[in-house]
Amino acid sequence: ETGVTQTPRHLVMGMTNKKSLKCEQHLGHNAMYWYKQSAKKPLELMFVYNFKEQTENNSVPSRFSPECPNSSHLFLHLHTLQPEDSALYLCASSQDRAADTQYFGPGTRLTVL
Amino acid sequence: RKEVEQDPGPFNVPEGATVAFNCTYSNSASQSFFWYRQDCRKEPKLLMSVYSSGNEDGRFTAQLNRASQYISLLIRDSKLSDSATYLCVVMNTGFQKLVFGTGTRLLVSP
Numbered sequence: 001e002t003g004v005t006q007t008p009r010h011l012v013m014g015m016t017n018k019k020s021l022k023c024e025q026h027l028g029h030n031a032m033y034w035y036k037q038s039a040k041k042p043l044e045l046m047f048v049y050n051f052k053e054q055t056e057n058n059s060v061p062s063r064f065s066p067e068c069p070n071s072s073h074l075f076l077h078l079h080t081l082q083p084e085d086s087a088l089y090l091c092a093s094s095q096d097r098a099a100d101t102q103y104f105g106p107g108t109r110l111t112v113l
Numbered sequence: 114r115k116e117v118e119q120d121p122g123p124f125n126v127p128e129g130a131t132v133a134f135n136c137t138y139s140n141s142a143s144q145s146f147f148w149y150r151q152d153c154r155k156e157p158k159l160l161m162s163v164y165s166s167g168n169e170d171g172r173f174t175a176q177l178n179r180a181s182q183y184i185s186l187l188i189r190d191s192k193l194s195d196s197a198t199y200l201c202v203v204m205n206t207g208f209q210k211l212v213f214g215t216g217t218r219l220l221v222s223p
Contacts, residue, residue: 040121040215041215042115042117042200042212042213042214042215042216043157043200043213045210045211056210090156090157097209098209100145100147100162100204100211101147101159101162102159102211103159104156104157104158105156106155106156107155107156109154
């Protein structure tokens with residue numbers, strides 16, 4: 001629908017696991033974003049990539065590691081997460097970093113046991 | 114103080130009612146304003162942008178008051194399908210970053 005897909009849609013992992021979230025956009029955009037949405041909190045911007053280069057890291061713990069191999073794909077590698085990291089992780093894209101309209105993927109609902 | 118503040122609600126209204134949400138923002142340098150809609154367990158989707166002159170899209174009217182730093186969304190003739198969380202979003206051009214409010218939940222009942 002929005003041209004931004006995310007996999008998996010749901011993920012349950014233990015604190016010692018390593019997993020990766022994948023995002024793909026089919027809109028020809030050049031900027032991609034990772035957001036975290038926790039219950040009763042606003043969306044928190046985590047990382048921004050513009051033309052494959054990371055332009056922003058909002059003081060995100062190193063247990064979250066982003067990767068952007070090209071303008072269409074974005075990954076979020078997870079390792080040694082904490083239960084408080086359980087949240088909805090949303091990927092978004094926009095034409096470029098200056099564009100004000102972002103299109104979101106359906107999100108990955110992550111539960112850390 | 115939060116950069117973007119919204120009443121979390123929920124606002125419970127009957128079908129056909131008119132409902133209005135307000136949102137305040139703290140950064141006077143903010144340049145772009147939006148309302149996004151987020152259905153339960155779904156992603157946010159852009160509902161409408163809000164410009165200085167305000168704008169209308171069918172049953173939805175958005176207005177901006179720069180002097181008081183608030184944005185409003187008016188929904189007329191509410192439908193059951195309008196039930197969702199409405200996110201107020203502000204973009205600070207200097208930082209080119211969208212800042213989201215926590216959202217206002219609307220429940221439209223038959």
